[in-house]
Amino acid sequence: MTDGGDAAGGDGPDDGSERPDPPYEAAFASPDGDATVARLAQTARRYGYGGLVVRSRTAAFDAAALRDRYGVDVVPAVEVVADEPPSASGAVGNFRPDYPLVLVRGGTDALNRFAVEQDRVDVLAAPLSGDGGFNHVLAKAAAAHGTRVEFDLGPVLRESGGSRVRALKGLRKLREIVGHYDAPYVVSARPASHLDVRAPSELVALGTEIGFDADWVRAGLAEWGRLAARNRERLSAEFISPGVRLGECEEDDR
């Protein structure tokens, strides 16, 4: 097999795993989705992902065992789904100590605003689902509080007609605002089964087609991993606060 040799296709799709920051996908697992975490991990591995974020809190799995078996970094996460900010706030407080990643699903103006103004929230998921909006105020808040704004490619992959057009419109608007304020972001196809997963090179190609920069999409896929690594360090016992950590004392220091 010859690998293309295309002048236009020179994005080296399979080199992704060799980079320091491999792409991650964030999926819903059974019972929220139609596949178990193990099946998703197997699929992620085949498709060339370096990691898998599990958005479903109720999914039961052994992340360490799956990591050993499939060579994919499995990150337990929770995607908080709430109607109002107060209930979301309670859920975030409950889950924050136990999960490396805490996501809040947006969809209303109030929830979007809540998520980007909380340091405790890692990702504002699907901000443009429902009738939620996004503007420069939220983008500035997201940049200030480090909340990643999710670019949801799911509707572009799986919807058609009017809803797809609306999703594309939303993605473009979000891209312009987030890009302008340099707010942090993540990219995902929001798969709910192993059949919904698409390979990183496909997502990059799709992103390019709908106006994203290829490297920008790659960075968004890898951001999940960087975020997970940072938060795992923060959850570890040695961590006290940013810049302060429990080190070993040297013998002479006493």
Next chain:
Amino acid sequence: MRHLPKHLRPRWRYLVVGLESWAGATFARGPFQREVWYAAQNLLGDPGSADADLTVVRFRFADGAGAAVVRVRRGEVDRARAALACVDEVDGRRVGVRVRAVSGTIRAGEESYLGGAGGFGDESTVVLGPDDERGTGRRRADGAVDAATSTGRVGATDAETSVPGRSDPANDAASDDN
């Protein structure tokens, strides 16, 4: 009509596409080709779709697993990738689509990648995970199990079933590029 002189003939690339669906799902080349063109037209528009071509030149799919070779004009490979990613259903059956390789000739592509793709082995009642979900499980040679439970279909792996090891290859994390 006479053949075009060689320098005027279009140059092609061939995308080897891995296809997956639930156990038991079957569809033919026709519906798949229709979905590919439909996806390309919706994403790339008529001109882009015509440029990319996207003819399915080889196709094999049975019982939830298969592969295809899709012809693309050279230089349009990335746009073709994007269009193929948007194929999510064929004949009403959900499909997973992945470009496994890009090849310069049909033969090179089909030799390396259309070999023994997937296929399901035995059928048995399995109990999944901690929720004790029970259903009919179909095991794939690569260690994947599709279970039909009371709440719907669940994709799982062999190790999660009540009788693991029946289809488990030595390493079910290995690449399926067979």
